[in-house]
Amino acid sequence: AQSVTQPDIHITVSEGASLELRCNYSYGATPYLFWYVQSPGQGLQLLLKYFSGDTLVQGIKGFEAEFKRSQSSFNLRKPSVHWSDAAEYFCAVTSGGSYIPTFGRGTSLIVHP
Amino acid sequence: DAGVIQSPRHEVTEMGQEVTLRCKPISGHDYLFWYRQTMMRGLELLIYFNNNVPIDDSGMPEDRFSAKMPNASFSTLKIQPSEPRDSAVYFCASISLAGGPGNEQFFGPGTRLTVL
Numbered sequence: 001a002q003s004v005t006q007p008d009i010h011i012t013v014s015e016g017a018s019l020e021l022r023c024n025y026s027y028g029a030t031p032y033l034f035w036y037v038q039s040p041g042q043g044l045q046l047l048l049k050y051f052s053g054d055t056l057v058q059g060i061k062g063f064e065a066e067f068k069r070s071q072s073s074f075n076l077r078k079p080s081v082h083w084s085d086a087a088e089y090f091c092a093v094t095s096g097g098s099y100i101p102t103f104g105r106g107t108s109l110i111v112h113p
Numbered sequence: 114d115a116g117v118i119q120s121p122r123h124e125v126t127e128m129g130q131e132v133t134l135r136c137k138p139i140s141g142h143d144y145l146f147w148y149r150q151t152m153m154r155g156l157e158l159l160i161y162f163n164n165n166v167p168i169d170d171s172g173m174p175e176d177r178f179s180a181k182m183p184n185a186s187f188s189t190l191k192i193q194p195s196e197p198r199d200s201a202v203y204f205c206a207s208i209s210l211a212g213g214p215g216n217e218q219f220f221g222p223g224t225r226l227t228v229l
Contacts, residue, residue: 032214043117043204043220051215090156094214099144100169101218105155 002027004093006104013081014112021076021107023091031093033074034101035065038088047089050074061085086111117221119205125227131193134224137186138207146218147180147190148204156204162188195228202226 003026013019025031032051036044048059055067065076074091091104118137126132138145146161160170165182173180177196182188192199205221 034217036218036220041222043222044206044218045220046217049215049217092218099210099214100158100161103156103158 004104012110034092119221134190136205142207
């Protein structure tokens with residue numbers, strides 16, 4: 001069965017610092033990979049997704065993620081974090097065999113002024 | 114489109130009462146999902162429907178939970194009787210998978226349920 005691991009439960013960064021949130025997946029077939037963001041009191045919103053082509057994908061709000069097949073990773077990055085980026089971030093995976101997304105546990109981002 | 118609509122946004126009830134959560138998916142989406150989110154367990158998939166038919170309810174925690182989708186534009190999640198451990202945020206999400214697995218899920222704003 002496919003699985004998604006987000007090893008960091010909480011990440012704390014200072015405003016203006018760079019950010020990397022880790023995501024590892026376990027699946028044999030070519031995965032479809034997603035990052036969602038959940039702001040406080042809101043539902044999840046798509047940041048970006050990857051399923052083919054350039055392994056570096058750009059998303060909304062200045063986020064990007066890089067697919068590394070050799071490491072089974074799809075880490076989310078942002079060069080300079082803003083206080084408004086404080087939220088919960090979820091990595092998700094689907095595959096050609098199952099259209100149903102599997103979500104990671106989530107990483108809570110805390111931004112210090 | 115207004116997005117996925119959930120009601121109520123907040124529900125406070127007493128233990129033993131019946132609770133009904135409602136969801137209107139995005140028009141044209143063929144899958145609907147119900148999730149539960151808690152601090153302890155994170156985001157859990159409870160059940161999902163394809164074209165109004167329940168496909169997998171293995172995530173439904175107990176027989177006290179039931180879900181229906183009488184038509185393409187409406188679904189309910191019912192808890193009867195409710196217990197304090199059911200307190201959580203319940204999300205509804207919908208997706209169109211007719212073109213393949215690369216589409217995003219659209220989530221509603223959630224219903225925050227508190228069972229006293």
